[in-house]
Amino acid sequence: MAGIYIHIPFCRQACHYCNFHFSTSLAYKNELVTALLNETALQKDYLADEPVETIYFGGGTPSLLEIADFRLQIEKIKQTFHVASDAEITLEANPDDITGEKLAGWKEIGINRLSIGVQSFFEEDLVWMNRAHNAQQATDNLQLAIKQFDNITLDLIYGYPLLTDEKWKQNVKQVMALNIPHVSCYALTVEPKTPLQKMIREHKKEEVNPERQAEQFILLMNWMKEVGYEHYEISNFSKPGFRSRHNSSYWSIGPGGQGKKYLGLGPSAHSFNGSSRQWNVANNNKYIAALRNNELPFEKEILTPTQQLNEYIMTSLRTMEGVNLKKVSEAAGFELKAASRKFIDSGKLVLKDESLILTNEGKLLADGIAAALFF
Numbered sequence: 001m002a003g004i005y006i007h008i009p010f011c012r013q014a015c016h017y018c019n020f021h022f023s024t025s026l027a028y029k030n031e032l033v034t035a036l037l038n039e040t041a042l043q044k045d046y047l048a049d050e051p052v053e054t055i056y057f058g059g060g061t062p063s064l065l066e067i068a069d070f071r072l073q074i075e076k077i078k079q080t081f082h083v084a085s086d087a088e089i090t091l092e093a094n095p096d097d098i099t100g101e102k103l104a105g106w107k108e109i110g111i112n113r114l115s116i117g118v119q120s121f122f123e124e125d126l127v128w129m130n131r132a133h134n135a136q137q138a139t140d141n142l143q144l145a146i147k148q149f150d151n152i153t154l155d156l157i158y159g160y161p162l163l164t165d166e167k168w169k170q171n172v173k174q175v176m177a178l179n180i181p182h183v184s185c186y187a188l189t190v191e192p193k194t195p196l197q198k199m200i201r202e203h204k205k206e207e208v209n210p211e212r213q214a215e216q217f218i219l220l221m222n223w224m225k226e227v228g229y230e231h232y233e234i235s236n237f238s239k240p241g242f243r244s245r246h247n248s249s250y251w252s253i254g255p256g257g258q259g260k261k262y263l264g265l266g267p268s269a270h271s272f273n274g275s276s277r278q279w280n281v282a283n284n285n286k287y288i289a290a291l292r293n294n295e296l297p298f299e300k301e302i303l304t305p306t307q308q309l310n311e312y313i314m315t316s317l318r319t320m321e322g323v324n325l326k327k328v329s330e331a332a333g334f335e336l337k338a339a340s341r342k343f344i345d346s347g348k349l350v351l352k353d354e355s356l357i358l359t360n361e362g363k364l365l366a367d368g369i370a371a372a373l374f375f
Ligand code: SF4
Pocket: 010, 011, 012, 013, 014, 015, 018, 019, 020, 022, 059, 060, 061, 094, 117
């Protein structure tokens, strides 16, 4: 089984915290769509005939594209690869792009899952983030989306200075009240070279407080558990049956390079085929120019067995299933338990059914614990 990710590198305006690859000029949108179709054809052998069970339009802001653009891309993927009849096809949409007409169009061309970038339901928070949508659009257009799509996920951000615990609770409660089946919640990170980093440096915005972030993450875990969401990956919560099939394939990488292959199309998109990883140039003009010459603009890294194993530890530790020790010992030839002992003793990991699983306390330190377990 395999997945395909398509990166749409355009946004209406730049959110101050964002370090993804995107352009706020749509001048070359049509050329980009043509280049994507060409890249799809040139990459026809990448997935080695494995059935494609997920397709994901991410970005950027894919909802800026026309229905006709998606139709062409989905048709091209179906002509080029074996797409499963029940494939999950996700579209990331920003609230300001959602209309009844667009929703009907997305549904008609086969989109069956929406990922909506709400981030907060409070106007002052959205202004602080420099989001393109306002609070009214977040609420109203989410209601519209619910009428047409069952499978919806929302993104929320926590841990920024404006977000009190009471506001955080109201954001999360709104998701619950609408019975949204999947939520991704991210602590605000101050990424290098972002407007947010510059504003903090120039004292125009308050610094982010990691302790407050940890407190809000703990509150979140408790609230979600109370109402029956599965905390199946550190940043992801779902009602039964609504896990993201696409993202789950990223987290299913096995220690010996097993796991689902995925092909990334578009500028900055990453691909993985079990033994190597590659990433496209993060520049729209260079990407379009290369595809015009039928060239694939990527760099590639062959993963050593140790890198594959560490990647498995890092991704699986973030999931509720944890790190399977049998898989590690089969791949590495020795046990991981010694390295994990101090985390078990301090209550950050538990050993259950031969798997190492993070406790809530451990989830606050997931990256550091993964690094300590690396080979
Ligand atoms: S809409 Fe998404 S990709 Fe675009 S700037 Fe904002 S966070 Fe980044």
